[in-house]
Amino acid sequence: MRITNPHEQAVAAFRLEGDQLWLEGNWTVQQVDRLYQELIRTLRRYPRKFLAINFSHLQQMDSAGVIVVEALEAFCQQRGIRVSREAIPENIQHVFENFSARQITTSVASVQENWLERLGTVIYQVLYHDVVQFFTLVVDLIYFGVIDIFHRRAHRAGEFVRQALYIGVNAVPIIGTVAFLIGVVLALQSSEQLRQFGANLYIADLTAIAMVQEMGPLITAIMVAGRSGSAIASEIATMIVSEEVDALKTMGIQPLRYIVIPKLHAALFVLPFLTILADFFGILGGLMIGYLDLELSPYVFFNRMIQVLYIRDLATGYIKSLVFAYIIVLAGAFYGFRVKGGAEGVGRVTTMAVVAAIFFVIIADSILGLLFY
Amino acid sequence: MLQENPVISVQNLSATFGDRQVLQNVSFTVRQNEIAVILGSSGCGKTTTLKHLIGLYPVQQGNVEVLGIPVHSASERELQRLYQKIGVLFQNGALLNSITVAENVAIPLEQHTQLPQKIITQLVRLKLQLVELPGVEMMVPSQLSGGMKKRAALARAIALDPPLLFCDEPSAGLDPITMSALDELILKLKRVLGMTIVLVTHEVPSIFRLADRIIFLDAGRVIFEGPLTEALQSPNPIIQEFFKKGRGENRPANPR
Numbered sequence: 001m002r003i004t005n006p007h008e009q010a011v012a013a014f015r016l017e018g019d020q021l022w023l024e025g026n027w028t029v030q031q032v033d034r035l036y037q038e039l040i041r042t043l044r045r046y047p048r049k050f051l052a053i054n055f056s057h058l059q060q061m062d063s064a065g066v067i068v069v070e071a072l073e074a075f076c077q078q079r080g081i082r083v084s085r086e087a088i089p090e091n092i093q094h095v096f097e098n099f100s101a102r103q104i105t106t107s108v109a110s111v112q113e114n115w116l117e118r119l120g121t122v123i124y125q126v127l128y129h130d131v132v133q134f135f136t137l138v139v140d141l142i143y144f145g146v147i148d149i150f151h152r153r154a155h156r157a158g159e160f161v162r163q164a165l166y167i168g169v170n171a172v173p174i175i176g177t178v179a180f181l182i183g184v185v186l187a188l189q190s191s192e193q194l195r196q197f198g199a200n201l202y203i204a205d206l207t208a209i210a211m212v213q214e215m216g217p218l219i220t221a222i223m224v225a226g227r228s229g230s231a232i233a234s235e236i237a238t239m240i241v242s243e244e245v246d247a248l249k250t251m252g253i254q255p256l257r258y259i260v261i262p263k264l265h266a267a268l269f270v271l272p273f274l275t276i277l278a279d280f281f282g283i284l285g286g287l288m289i290g291y292l293d294l295e296l297s298p299y300v301f302f303n304r305m306i307q308v309l310y311i312r313d314l315a316t317g318y319i320k321s322l323v324f325a326y327i328i329v330l331a332g333a334f335y336g337f338r339v340k341g342g343a344e345g346v347g348r349v350t351t352m353a354v355v356a357a358i359f360f361v362i363i364a365d366s367i368l369g370l371l372f373y
Numbered sequence: 374m375l376q377e378n379p380v381i382s383v384q385n386l387s388a389t390f391g392d393r394q395v396l397q398n399v400s401f402t403v404r405q406n407e408i409a410v411i412l413g414s415s416g417c418g419k420t421t422t423l424k425h426l427i428g429l430y431p432v433q434q435g436n437v438e439v440l441g442i443p444v445h446s447a448s449e450r451e452l453q454r455l456y457q458k459i460g461v462l463f464q465n466g467a468l469l470n471s472i473t474v475a476e477n478v479a480i481p482l483e484q485h486t487q488l489p490q491k492i493i494t495q496l497v498r499l500k501l502q503l504v505e506l507p508g509v510e511m512m513v514p515s516q517l518s519g520g521m522k523k524r525a526a527l528a529r530a531i532a533l534d535p536p537l538l539f540c541d542e543p544s545a546g547l548d549p550i551t552m553s554a555l556d557e558l559i560l561k562l563k564r565v566l567g568m569t570i571v572l573v574t575h576e577v578p579s580i581f582r583l584a585d586r587i588i589f590l591d592a593g594r595v596i597f598e599g600p601l602t603e604a605l606q607s608p609n610p611i612i613q614e615f616f617k618k619g620r621g622e623n624r625p626a627n628p629r
Contacts, residue, residue: 029533030457033487062534062566064488067495098565099499153484156472239469247467247526250427251481252456 010059014039019048020086024057027065036068040075049081056087066099137334140256141264141326148261154254159262160269167228167263168270172277175223179278182215183207183285191293200294204304207286212313213372216279218365221324224271225357229328232263233353236336237346260333267325275321316372323368324361331357378441379404380537380569386425386435388418395421396593399435408563408570408583410601413590414615419573420464422590423541426571427461428452440537457485460530462540466522468514474501474525475510481532500528504558520551524558531562537569538562544576556582577619589615 012031015022025031043051053069061069076083088096148154187207194203236259239245245255283305290296335353339345381403388396396418403409411419424430425437425444432445442455460481468477478497482488488496501507504524514522523543530538540559544552556579562568572583580587580601587604589597591611597604604612 029482029486029488036488036492063499064486064492064496064534067492067499071492071495242470243463243465243467244469246429247461247463247469249429250456250459250461251484252453253480253484 016042016046019050019052021051021053022057023053023055023069024059026060027058027068028060028062029064032064032068036071039072043072043075043079043081046076046081051076051081051083052086053083054086055089055092058089058092061092061095063095063099066096133338134334137256137337138330141260141330141333144257144261145264145268148257149265154257155262156258160265163263163266164270166231167224167266168274171224171227171274174227175220175274175278176281178223179211179216179219179281180285182219183211183282184289185285186210186215186282187286187289188293191289195294200290200296201300201304203286203290203294203296204301205308207283207290208305208309209313211279211282211286212309212317214365214369216282217275217317217320217324218361219282220271220275220278220321221328221361221365222358224267224274224325225328225331225361226354228263228267229332229357230350230354232260232329232332233336234346234350235259236333237339237349240337240339241342241346255337256333260329263332264326264329267329268322271321271325272318275317279317316368319372320365320368323364327360327364328357331360380440381409381426381571382436382438383422383426384436386422386432386437388421388425388430388433394593396425399590399593399595401588401595401598403569403571403586406563406567406569407585408559408572409586409588410572410574410580410584411588411590412573412575412580412615414575417590418593419575419590420541423539423571423573427459427539428455457481457533458535459537459539460533460535462523462527462530462538462543464541464543464545466514466526468522468526468529470514472513473510474506474512474514474517477514477525478529478532480529485533496532497528500532501525503531503561504528505554519546520548520555523547523555527555527558531566531568534566535568538571540570540572540574542574543572544574544579549578552576552579553582559583575619577616580619 010025012023012025012027012035014024014035027035053073073083144154187203190206191200191203194200194206236245236255239255239259248255248258287298287301290301291298331353335349335356339349341348379402381401383402384400386396386399387394399418399422401409411422413419421430425432426439428444428447435445437444439455440458442451444452444455447455468474469480475494475497478500479493482493482496497510498507501510504527506521506524506528509517509521509525514525517525527543543555543559547555559570559572560583563570570583572579574580584601587597587599587601588595589604589612596609597607597612605616607613
């Protein structure tokens, strides 16, 4: 006697003959989704006013199957087709009784967003040597960063916009302020020297080029590393501590793609804009000092600035900001995933992430600066 | 009687972390539609065993087969197929804290099916109704009590009607009434949905209510595997002590 494999699934199907709709096979959650679309299409063209759904060939049904059948019945009723159920086997009848007789209550919508972090017990294994983990992450970020632009289902809908808001929009006031002050300080320090040589005009050169090529991208990256690098690390670390990452894994979702990639996309998108903003405010600071301290009219300052800035300078700043964005997310993810211990561990890795992000941003800045020189 | 394939089959599973041998030659099977309880005192390796079964720890030594899939040597794709057929209830629920309850329960449906949003919404409501938690769809996990979080997490675990459910210390931190209500829920899942359930716990009242089969661990070894009734008759002093203390008695149950 052949022993049937209890883990095999009979293929779900349907047959429309006359005014009878035969359901066949296993109407379970894995198979029912494509059938639903097909059935809707078929029923759209159904000409009669009466339909009998025959369940006698149905082997198995689960809750998804019940909901789909009910949805189809509702669809028919909307189009004025009367539906009846026929020849329901006993096991299928049980399933209907369990799932469909309920009054599914509509819930009162009370949307309240609450970003508290929960801490719990943790067992997290470091399975790979540090270096292998690091380079795997480096490559994974690049690979999935590209692939997931086209592969929407790997992460939550709307996450990109949400992250762009947190990382970018919310940082505008602080970056604008800081950049302005840096521009002011920069100009102030050099104005003394420039005045001695009567080279007042060159304050425009100095401020514009320094901001666009160096200070703008750097200050922006440092602020974002502090704000968002720490947020990324602590969010991941907390999710690990509370087993949320384990839960994602056992639902077949890759935590890196679900949590980190949207942040990477957002950071890459948003940092260049923030950099331009920083450039603008920094130069504005310099302009103000030029006017107040060096008797340089804004009109002259502006003209000189345009003369002196090349597209190349702006491009350098843009490329730098992209590289910095990648470094910040990499640092946050790398340390976040390596958390050990509870609350203390979360704090520890958050600190390490920010320090590493800032440090490597500055190193990258030097390297790129030399490269582009 | 037809010999059925066991739903879970573990053979000689061993695990060492650092210089500690946490599991030693652990072997057991779990059969269709039964509730198997892995138990023992704290630190005996229960949760470690469970995490091996669901692929969170790589198998160092031994064989682990779940629903016909060899977890010890499975590829990414095979593990993905396994995850579509199991549900896991973690000790603290492990709901994602940044999204609502409804969004949490919908995750497996959105991930593994192409069902339209309307159907998913209905299914989510149905599952929450099943675990007796209606009306909380729009709340975030931090607004729920401990018992409610567990129920919501259970709703998420059964979203795809999996044939196999794992629960890691489901009663942890619950008062006796909530605990027994959760146990009733688990029994309902076994009866009504025909699930096979693997439970890790050390709560004796729950064990009495739920267990068909006991796998008793002590210091990383299986010292008993079989029906609960047999376990209670076991002459093993560790098992006797466990159930005696669990029942709150101070005198030995079976004087030898």
